[in-house]
Amino acid sequence: MNKTSDFEIRNLHAGIESREILKGLNLRLNKGEVHALMGPNGSGKSTLAKAIFGHHEYQITKGEVLFKGENIVELEPDERAHKGLFLAFQYPLEVPGVTVQNFLRTAYNANRKARGEPEMEVIAFNNYLVKCLKRMKMGLEFAERYLNEGFSGGEKKRNEILQMVVLQPEIAVLDETDSGLDIDALKIVSDGVNSLRGPNFGALVITHYQRILNYIKPDFVHVMVDGRIVKSGGPELALQLEEQGYEKIRKQYASEAAAEPAGAAA
Amino acid sequence: MEKTPQLSINEQYKEKYGFHVAEENYTFKSEKGLNRNIVEQMSEYKKEPRWMRDFRLKALDIFYKKPMPHWGGDLSGIDFENIHYYLRPTDKQGKSWDEVPDKIKETFDRLGIPEAERKFLAGVSAQFESEVIYHSVQEGLTKKGVIFTDTDTALREHSDLVKEYFGTIIPPGDNKFAALNSAVWSGGSFIYVPKGVEVEIPLQAYFRINAENMGQFERTLIICDEGSRVHYIEGCTAPVYSSDSLHSAVVEIIVKKGARCRYTTIQNWSNNVYNLVTKRTAAYADATMEWIDCNIGSKLTMKYPAVYMLEPGAKGEILSVAFAGDGQHQDAGGKVVHCAPHTTSRITSKSISKGTGRATYRGLLKVYEGCHGAKSNVECDALLINESSRTDTYPYIEVDEQDVSIGHEARVSKVNDEQIFYLMSRGLSEDQALMMVVSGFIEPFTKELPMEYAVEMNRLIELEMEGSVG
Numbered sequence: 048m049n050k051t052s053d054f055e056i057r058n059l060h061a062g063i064e065s066r067e068i069l070k071g072l073n074l075r076l077n078k079g080e081v082h083a084l085m086g087p088n089g090s091g092k093s094t095l096a097k098a099i100f101g102h103h104e105y106q107i108t109k110g111e112v113l114f115k116g117e118n119i120v121e122l123e124p125d126e127r128a129h130k131g132l133f134l135a136f137q138y139p140l141e142v143p144g145v146t147v148q149n150f151l152r153t154a155y156n157a158n159r160k161a162r163g164e165p166e167m168e169v170i171a172f173n174n175y176l177v178k179c180l181k182r183m184k185m186g187l188e189f190a191e192r193y194l195n196e197g198f199s200g201g202e203k204k205r206n207e208i209l210q211m212v213v214l215q216p217e218i219a220v221l222d223e224t225d226s227g228l229d230i231d232a233l234k235i236v237s238d239g240v241n242s243l244r245g246p247n248f249g250a251l252v253i254t255h256y257q258r259i260l261n262y263i264k265p266d267f268v269h270v271m272v273d274g275r276i277v278k279s280g281g282p283e284l285a286l287q288l289e290e291q292g293y294e295k296i297r298k299q300y301a302s303e304a305a306a307e308p309a310g311a312a313a
Numbered sequence: 314m315e316k317t318p319q320l321s322i323n324e325q326y327k328e329k330y331g332f333h334v335a336e337e338n339y340t341f342k343s344e345k346g347l348n349r350n351i352v353e354q355m356s357e358y359k360k361e362p363r364w365m366r367d368f369r370l371k372a373l374d375i376f377y378k379k380p381m382p383h384w385g386g387d388l389s390g391i392d393f394e395n396i397h398y399y400l401r402p403t404d405k406q407g408k409s410w411d412e413v414p415d416k417i418k419e420t421f422d423r424l425g426i427p428e429a430e431r432k433f434l435a436g437v438s439a440q441f442e443s444e445v446i447y448h449s450v451q452e453g454l455t456k457k458g459v460i461f462t463d464t465d466t467a468l469r470e471h472s473d474l475v476k477e478y479f480g481t482i483i484p485p486g487d488n489k490f491a492a493l494n495s496a497v498w499s500g501g502s503f504i505y506v507p508k509g510v511e512v513e514i515p516l517q518a519y520f521r522i523n524a525e526n527m528g529q530f531e532r533t534l535i536i537c538d539e540g541s542r543v544h545y546i547e548g549c550t551a552p553v554y555s556s557d558s559l560h561s562a563v564v565e566i567i568v569k570k571g572a573r574c575r576y577t578t579i580q581n582w583s584n585n586v587y588n589l590v591t592k593r594t595a596a597y598a599d600a601t602m603e604w605i606d607c608n609i610g611s612k613l614t615m616k617y618p619a620v621y622m623l624e625p626g627a628k629g630e631i632l633s634v635a636f637a638g639d640g641q642h643q644d645a646g647g648k649v650v651h652c653a654p655h656t657t658s659r660i661t662s663k664s665i666s667k668g669t670g671r672a673t674y675r676g677l678l679k680v681y682e683g684c685h686g687a688k689s690n691v692e693c694d695a696l697l698i699n700e701s702s703r704t705d706t707y708p709y710i711e712v713d714e715q716d717v718s719i720g721h722e723a724r725v726s727k728v729n730d731e732q733i734f735y736l737m738s739r740g741l742s743e744d745q746a747l748m749m750v751v752s753g754f755i756e757p758f759t760k761e762l763p764m765e766y767a768v769e770m771n772r773l774i775e776l777e778m779e780g781s782v783g
Contacts, residue, residue, distance in 0.1 A: 123743070
């Protein structure tokens, strides 16, 4: 058997109720790497993100998600976070009455506790949060605002990356973080992601467009069609897609799929 | 010479039941049920002035005549004949710590309440150990001319003041339970704040010692003279253990010109209690009244703090929070009545229903003709935790004036699974995530509380929320 990567998805089948959306997806990602996952609408990109994090509406019927060699598909979402996974949501939720600061301190300490580390005191945490806010070019008043309530689309996305910067995951999945961002916000968000890049951080950037990849340079690019990754390559693949659109690759994939017996994913 | 003790009041009776430790048989407590004699005896025992005795008896007649309310919650479980209407303080003090149910003790433990306070809260001891605090508070108040005592003492020591206002805001005829309270009241707080005096620290019921703080039929009267300011806090977050099943208080408040009063309640009743309380304020010119009312526990609570804005510029604000746990019914809300032009009011109601709990918002907004420029805003938010939880809203709005600004909003929300998933994806457990959503929901309430109460409040909700996750 091959040596496992830090994060590996093996033959993942998942869907909602009886509808299968992921049809044998394979992906390997190591810390220190940034992967881009591109694909047309409806190809299952967001389903993948939610399935990785154990959203209860998505059932995994087959396959494994290995993180540091351990299959995590049976774990609760919080347990996955404790292990060092992070998901930046495409549509972050509003939680009225809960300040960003209170929420992040609770989350930060929940993770530390689960890892057997001492919790951080309020003042120490606030100092830490201030640093993170500055890194994200966010005003200090942000910490006092209620989580995502009344935030603009761009603020919500920036807040997702702030959370990532605070929680310092080992592997992060960014689900269309670029959608709805103007160019300035896109730069700030990208800077936030880039600031975490290094040997202890890996990311899967799910996106529809090549644009964000100008700022977050991927090491690998994967193309997803109909619940599977049909093509992988280097950064040039993203540019190629941008030029040609998804149609060509979709057609190519469709003819390949027709030639193969269904579900015979290797 | 001695006749049936219940029927005749004589020297011997008083000696026997009033001023000495009770003899085994004939304690006042031994008699259950309600009749004229009990009311007379009670009044006699307390050496009340004649007018109070007459007031009680009149109220008793009204109580008999008034039908039970046919709205609100299910009151059929109340047996008026099976209640001790008056317990002497010594009887209460006599209860031992061993008699307090384990569940209550356990909750005290988990809330981290000091031993002395626990006993006090459980009704075990009337001696609050922080006498020092009590005395220094009292001294400071006395210097300013503020009176803060229990209502029985006030009736003895400030009879004229009590007589002038007692029963003027909530007359016995107001409703059956107000009549009952008027007939058999005991304890409660009396506060008088003189003209222009501001009381900086919140006055808390447990500063009062040697008094029946949490009687079944407590009667509170607060008078804020012109330009004065006071904040009163009753209750605490520990469950009030009562072996008696009916709590029916009356709270009357007068806020005179330019004065400001805030009344904060946090009560957590054990789940056998019917909590039926009438609270009302008369607010005069440019006066402000704020009711901050939090109800947790009980079998049924019916409580609608009210503000009558009687002169121009008066303001009323009601913030009501109710938490209906499994099998509980919280029927709560508020009433604002505009009787003068340019009066302003706001009702904010937040309710949480968990398990088979039911939270009802019931409120009245009334604007009389001629109250031009009146403004009012009513907002009710209900949060349902489980599929079996229930909420209802009964907003009564009666506006007889054209030139007004009225807003009303009602929202019901369920705990959103996506929110929980979002929070959990950051490392919060499901319990923590749910708690965070709930504490955020009542944040408009907790942020109005003094720090230590807010902290306790959150811990309490945490305890209540336990086991909500399937």
